[in-house]
Amino acid sequence: MNTLLRKKYSYTVSSSFDNTKMKFESIFNNKWYDLSKKHYGTIDDSGAFTFKQKIVFFSVINFGQAVYLKGSLTQKDNGTNINIVLSPNLLFVFIIYVLPLLWLNILLGDNSLMGQDNGRLNNFFVVLIFELAIFAITQISSYFLRRKFESVMIEKDLINGKVIMEML
Secondary structure, three states: OOOOOOEEEEEEEOOOHHHHHHHHHHHOOOOOOOOOOOEEEEEOOOOEEEEEEOOOOOEEOOOEEOEEEEEEEEEEOOEEEEEEEEEEOHHHHHHHHHHHHHHHHHHHOOOOOOOOOOOHHHHHHHHHHHHHHHHHHHHHHHHHHHHHHHHHHHHOOOOOOOOOEOOO
16 A cells, blocks of 8 residues: 555656656756746756646645656666656645544544534534545646646657556
8 A cells, every 4th residue: 555645657768768868858957937838847867857847736835846746767678767756745645644533533532623612523524525625636736747747748759648657
């Protein structure tokens, strides 16, 4: 089970490692303050990279992005593998795992954390809806960031429009 809600994907590219790395450098050559493109990132000599969107629909202003995309390029005998990992903000993961403890306090405990004015069932459903919203934000942000990464790769002719291999 993936306890940190990370998702891993792998793409196979037919071009060489150096050629793929040069294409990634051309994608990431813009800075975060350059508003002409909607993405930016970094890549190092070993092929490890980060990809970020400039305008994020579900952004957490004080704590960074909702989802982070990190990846690496690895040389393969007939091409290059692009491995990416989408990991949600650890604050969201912490909230997702702590809220069931609050559920137990509401249902079995003294219900004092949420106040005595509301009924137990009301408080339970408020916390449940909040947890589902946080989980949905992480999943939707992860999906949109992966789709943005894939569309940039398709635009630069790195992949042919589909995921070659998907890792779970």
